[in-house]
Amino acid sequence: MKLHIRTKTFGDKPVLGEIAFEIDDGEFVALVGNSGVGKTTLLRIVAGLDRDFVGSRVAPQRIGVVFQEPRLLPWHTVAENVLLATDLADGHERATQSLAEVGLAGLADAYPRTLSLGQSRRASLARALASGAELLLLDEPFVSLDESAAEDLRSLLDHMWRKQHLRILLITHDIEEASRLAQRVLVVAGSPARLVADLATGRSGSFGEAKPAVVEQIRNALR
């Protein structure tokens, strides 16, 4: 996955400037920026939802997105939502397996309306996993969750990444979260937003505490 944005404008207003990065297979990358800096715009470009920018994009065909609002189809059950995302031959098994992996096997026949936000995000993650995505995009997936639900979801994501060697781009405003989960942190700042830092977090093994030095580096880059 390779992205090079020179400029992205809304009307006359430039929102994104020079931003270029690559994400290797099996790599967990976080993108950090303050609220309103254009992170979601960037995610939509990576996802291929917005092609109206100057620059280039090389991305795998199969991309899974966990949007900030889980965006499940309310008229379908959780299982149906997950199953719809996959056109692979082993779709049924994949769907059942992903639901079990995110801990929603018991809610397969529930309608999205009846789920909590944390459960909806899990369902959305299961949908992305079942699709056979070669790149997983997550837009603030832990926001608005209570701390224990957020932590559960973080460790689930970490577990899935190590088990399935996923290629992940996590978009977040939370510096600590980014440095705990990701191997590399991209920092965007300014107006129009540019890529101001590309830092290795030195993370290995399962995720634990954030390294203060890395957090400090990101904080400085954001200023």
Place this chain on the structure above:
Amino acid sequence: MLLVAWIVAAWFANNDTVPPPWVVATAAIEEMRSGMLPHHLGVTLARVAAAFTIAMLLGTAIGIALGRSKLTDRLFNTWLVLALNMPALVTIILCYVWFGLNETAAVLAVAINKLPSVAVTLREGARALDPQLDEVATVYRWGWLTRLRHVVLPQLAPYLWGAVRSGLALTWKIVLVVELIGRSNGVGFRMNLFFQQWDIARVLVYALAFIAVVQIIEWAVIAPLQLRSERWRRTA
């Protein structure tokens, strides 16, 4: 209540203009026995079904197209308003004149009368479609059929049911007029025939029979289907 009012009215009025219930019932039995009532009811229902199906399919397609694209909306809005305000009688007569006094013209005339209101209703629905769900469809690379079935139509369901409900009523009213003007069978044709013979009992037989059939369709087919399509809103 209604029955008592009817008997009282029949008592005071001339027996010819307001025949009492038992006279109507006898006439109904005779019409059933001769097979005329079922036959003409069937013919009319077939026309209603055909016209209704055409109007719903085309109207929905046009409505979605107009609701999703500002350009097509601007291009065709004037036509739509014109079509909406076209008196039913004008379309009926023009269809008979241009296509001849045949079945195609009859069904087409009814469908054309109904189509604009379906299109307008569905246009509103298509304008309210959620772009966020559209993005999900794009991300997971769903084809147009999957999009239509799983993303677009479920969102349009309330509008579709509105169009179905008002549509069925409008369609069968117009079908009767179409039959009265240019067909030699169907409920409308029979009602006109008995009207000319001043056989009000039989006029009432056909009118009541058709109302009953439409009610049964509403209760037995449409209401349960709508309930099923909205199941997800209620299940806890």
